[in-house]
Amino acid sequence: xxxxxxxxxxxxxxxxxxxxxxxxxxxxxxxxxxxxxxxxxxxxxxxxxxxxxxxxxxxxxxxxxxxxxxxxxxxxxxxxxxxxxxxxxxxxxxxxxxxxxxxxxxxxxxxxxxxxxxxxxxxxxxxxxxxxxxxxxxxxxxxxxxxxxxxxxxxxxxxxxxxxxxxxxxxxxxxxxxxxxxxxxxxxxxxxxxxxxxxxxxxxxxxxxxxxxxxxxx
Amino acid sequence: xxxxxxxxxxxxxxxxxxxxxxxxxxxxxxxxxxxxxxxxxxxxxxxxxxxxxxxxxxxxxxxxxxxxxxxxxxxxxxxxxxxxxxxxxxxxxxxxxxxxxxxxxxxxxxxxxxxxxxxxxxxxxxxxxxxxxxxxxxxxxxxxxxxxxxxxxxxxxxxxxxxxxxxxxxxxxxxxxxxxxxxxxxxxxxxxxxxxxxxxxxxxxxxxxxxxxxxxxxxxxxxxxxxxxxxxxxxxxxxxxxxxxxxxxxxxxxxxxxxxxxxxxxxxxxxxxxxxxxxxxxxxxxxxxxxxxxxxxxxxxxxxxxxxxxxxxxxxxxxxxxxxxxxxxxxxxxxxxxxxxxxxxxxxxxxxxxxxxxxxxxxxxxxxxxxxxxxxxxxxxxxxxxxxxxxxxxxxxxxxxxxxxxxxxxxxxxxxxxxxxxxxxxxxxxxxxxxxxxxxxxxxxxxxxxxxxxxxxxxxxxxxxxxxxxxxxxxxxxxxxxxxxxxxxxxxxxxxxxxxxxxxxxxxxxxxxxxxxxxxxxxxxxxxxxxxxxxxxxxxxxxxxxxxxxxxxxxxxxxxxxxxxxxxxxxxxxxxxxxxxxxxxxxxxxxxxxxxxxxxxxxxxxxxxxxxxxxxxxxxxxxxxxxxxxxxxxxxxxxxxxxxxxxxxxxxxxxxxxxxxxxxxxxxxxxxxxxxxxxxxxxxxxxxxxxxxxxxxxxxxxxxxxxxxxxxxxxxxxxxxxxxxxxxxxxxxxxxxxxxxxx
Ligand SMILES: [Zn+2]
Numbered sequence: 033x034x035x036x037x038x039x040x041x042x043x044x045x046x047x048x049x050x051x052x053x054x055x056x057x058x059x060x061x062x063x064x065x066x067x068x069x070x071x072x073x074x075x076x077x078x079x080x081x082x083x084x085x086x087x088x089x090x091x092x093x094x095x096x097x098x099x100x101x102x103x104x105x106x107x108x109x110x111x112x113x114x115x116x117x118x119x120x121x122x123x124x125x126x127x128x129x130x131x132x133x134x135x136x137x138x139x140x141x142x143x144x145x146x147x148x149x150x151x152x153x154x155x156x157x158x159x160x161x162x163x164x165x166x167x168x169x170x171x172x173x174x175x176x177x178x179x180x181x182x183x184x185x186x187x188x189x190x191x192x193x194x195x196x197x198x199x200x201x202x203x204x205x206x207x208x209x210x211x212x213x214x215x216x217x218x219x220x221x222x223x224x225x226x227x228x229x230x231x232x233x234x235x236x237x238x239x240x241x242x243x244x245x246x247x248x249x250x
Numbered sequence: 251x252x253x254x255x256x257x258x259x260x261x262x263x264x265x266x267x268x269x270x271x272x273x274x275x276x277x278x279x280x281x282x283x284x285x286x287x288x289x290x291x292x293x294x295x296x297x298x299x300x301x302x303x304x305x306x307x308x309x310x311x312x313x314x315x316x317x318x319x320x321x322x323x324x325x326x327x328x329x330x331x332x333x334x335x336x337x338x339x340x341x342x343x344x345x346x347x348x349x350x351x352x353x354x355x356x357x358x359x360x361x362x363x364x365x366x367x368x369x370x371x372x373x374x375x376x377x378x379x380x381x382x383x384x385x386x387x388x389x390x391x392x393x394x395x396x397x398x399x400x401x402x403x404x405x406x407x408x409x410x411x412x413x414x415x416x417x418x419x420x421x422x423x424x425x426x427x428x429x430x431x432x433x434x435x436x437x438x439x440x441x442x443x444x445x446x447x448x449x450x451x452x453x454x455x456x457x458x459x460x461x462x463x464x465x466x467x468x469x470x471x472x473x474x475x476x477x478x479x480x481x482x483x484x485x486x487x488x489x490x491x492x493x494x495x496x497x498x499x500x501x502x503x504x505x506x507x508x509x510x511x512x513x514x515x516x517x518x519x520x521x522x523x524x525x526x527x528x529x530x531x532x533x534x535x536x537x538x539x540x541x542x543x544x545x546x547x548x549x550x551x552x553x554x555x556x557x558x559x560x561x562x563x564x565x566x567x568x569x570x571x572x573x574x575x576x577x578x579x580x581x582x583x584x585x586x587x588x589x590x591x592x593x594x595x596x597x598x599x600x601x602x603x604x605x606x607x608x609x610x611x612x613x614x615x616x617x618x619x620x621x622x623x624x625x626x627x628x629x630x631x632x633x634x635x636x637x638x639x640x641x642x643x644x645x646x647x648x649x650x651x652x653x654x655x656x657x658x659x660x661x662x663x664x665x666x667x668x669x670x671x672x673x674x675x676x677x678x679x680x681x682x683x684x685x686x687x688x689x690x691x692x693x694x695x696x697x698x699x700x701x702x703x704x705x706x707x708x709x710x711x712x713x714x715x716x717x718x719x720x721x722x723x724x725x726x727x728x729x730x731x732x733x734x735x736x737x738x739x740x741x742x743x744x745x746x747x748x749x750x751x752x753x754x755x756x757x758x759x760x761x762x763x764x765x766x767x768x769x770x771x772x773x774x775x776x777x778x779x780x781x782x783x784x785x786x787x788x789x790x791x792x793x794x795x796x797x798x799x800x801x802x803x804x805x806x807x808x809x810x811x812x813x814x815x816x817x818x819x820x821x822x823x824x825x826x827x828x829x830x831x832x833x834x835x836x837x838x839x840x841x842x843x844x845x846x847x848x849x850x851x852x853x854x855x856x857x858x859x860x861x862x863x864x865x866x867x868x869x870x871x872x873x874x875x876x877x878x879x880x881x882x883x884x885x886x887x888x889x890x891x892x893x894x895x896x897x898x899x900x901x902x903x904x905x906x907x908x909x910x911x912x913x914x915x916x917x918x919x920x921x922x923x924x925x926x927x928x929x930x931x932x933x934x935x936x937x938x939x940x941x942x943x944x945x946x947x948x949x950x951x952x953x954x955x956x957x958x959x960x961x962x963x964x965x966x967x968x969x970x971x972x973x974x975x976x977x978x979x980x981x982x983x984x985x986x987x988x989x990x991x992x993x
Contacts, residue, residue: 093602097600097601097602099597108371109372109595113596142361143358143362
């Protein structure tokens, strides 16, 4: 049986609903994008990339170019720099914690909202122009900013952390195998059971919608 | 000469202390008035601060047209300024505002009104916006806010210090106000905290206290008010009003609130800044809110004023980073470089592999846990600044566009050789050089007052040199560039690894190393003398490696899981008999004085016997004392700080219990502020778990403090292989005190 850990990535902005920062990293590693990936970093995701994504070797880091932002203004500038840096070889855009720096910014809401909307808009436009996927995540972001991202996103990728590793789901895809500590495990029965379990746990929605399914696995 | 700067919307006042009858330095645009024989005030009624806007020509033209009718704007002009250290000058729009307070309004309007009309965000960029008002005035008008007289002499600024305990301040009770001060302040006296006196020996009522204070202000006529808390300003003024006493802290009536109090979060730690007040004619130093007061007292602060041109009051509440930034801003102005308002410039795209190489942080060599005899500590002095100076590392030199050389180890970044005086190294070079000079002066002087002033300056500058170069420094920095910080780290790692190799080749074994220090012991009978090795390394590397300490012995403490060596916890005895403690309880802020004292005693026991058992005997004696209830509760105060507001805690911690008591006492405690308590019944979950230091405390929870003592003992004996359980077992084993405990 061939197992697929991560879903195929379609062109356009994709919101990754992740239980932790490792998920988006796993997606990048699992994707077989052509050419180069541009990674616009916030919240230190790139620093832990090697650690949490279980990057097998240095080779696997090749083809990823990264730049870190530490303020909202830097983040916006990096998005613009990414537009300038992208070329026909660019096959993937990654922007983890896309709202984090805007939420923490020490400036007027009007200024920051405008900056955030422009950044997200540019990322979506860039993905379209390159005809490549742009993975973004916005964990712990406020409702309004999440809504902004969701409106522009072409797809949503649900991600869960399980005892056996990460599991991903989109409208057309569900993980049928788990990557864990460097080897593959196929666990379809387990998976089916989980999906059955989810329906029974709607009550957990009240806590935080995006973590319902994660909670169901606890 | 200027000590206090009052920036108000209708006028700016510069207050100077001068020799009797002398004139102050001329400041164009001001009129001079004599306030007293030795105090003058210069008034400037036409000051209009200037900021700059850059952007595409059409956007700037648009903006200029819109601003023509803006009543806040008094002047618009085209100018040329350097916007980025790496660029040539660009055309900018210089905008002068009628009032100093309008700069912020103007900048916000550009961002949220003017720009959105026709342009995408970030099209126009603003410069010289968020300079603090007093600093800005001095910069724009070329006013040096540094006293001119002989340091510590009769024309040096005078200070007066006022203190009121926290709980009295909260209760609005001025009767306990004490005062300390003389016409010519002496740092040595101030340092010991002596010479504190009651203001009014003949009457305790608030009226007589306030009258006595007014008399004292009159007779001393201080230039600087050093207050236990700036909240004294409104309290004293309100109370004087109520009681009909004429008592003004300033040289003119009244005070202003410059900023309300607030709590903030910075890199996961919650801080708190209290409200700030201004009184006319005098600089206020809030002791509860001044890092540099703690580290450098007035001499250290005045030295920073001299370097940064941040007037005393603003320098006193500034963080290390803010003062260093001000020094850079001064240098920038000399170079026609303007200061960006928002930090727009991020990292440039680099390979993920390069990032991981660059992100490894400082050098560490895991300590060899245990007890080591005859250990030598060697340090690279001011390592990071010297690396920048030695290698010309600066935002405009690293990864330049004109060279493709491989200059930074491992990372392979280029460093431009064509830049005459790199920006950051120029600023640092003066600090490193001057501090070195102060140290030489200190060795040479036999005047205790001068020695104390030099020590204060050395201490204040130390903090500038050790803290501005990490990533945190980068995030806050106006002139930071991440590639520079990566380059510093890469050089530092290489330097330490090279030094380690040199030392090993010379017959030494490295037992511990971190960032800029190495601890070594002789690996052979006859190693090359350490002084020779240091001289050799210093000469080859261009950065002095100093022979810091000789230890009779050093203990490196394991991590709490006992598995590895803790990088920052050790203690030892130097050859001169003094002890050094790092990272262990005795050095931690939260540790009660009694526990810290016992731990130091245990270290001495270890020194005497070199075995764990006698240390535990001494511990048993301390436990017996704490269990007998004979320890002064004042020595059992735990000091911590609240990370959030009381209502936001959902667990019943000791801090919560203490916060509830503060609240019941009417003492506001905001996130980030100090919380102090004595644990009286650790089994409870309500506020009777603790007492506040000033509350009556009949009894304390002896078992709680016993646990702290055992933990402190564990740090001392764990290098010898004893953990907490082993200590407990030994204590329980019949409580067999050896003679050692009674010595
Ligand atoms: Zn060059």
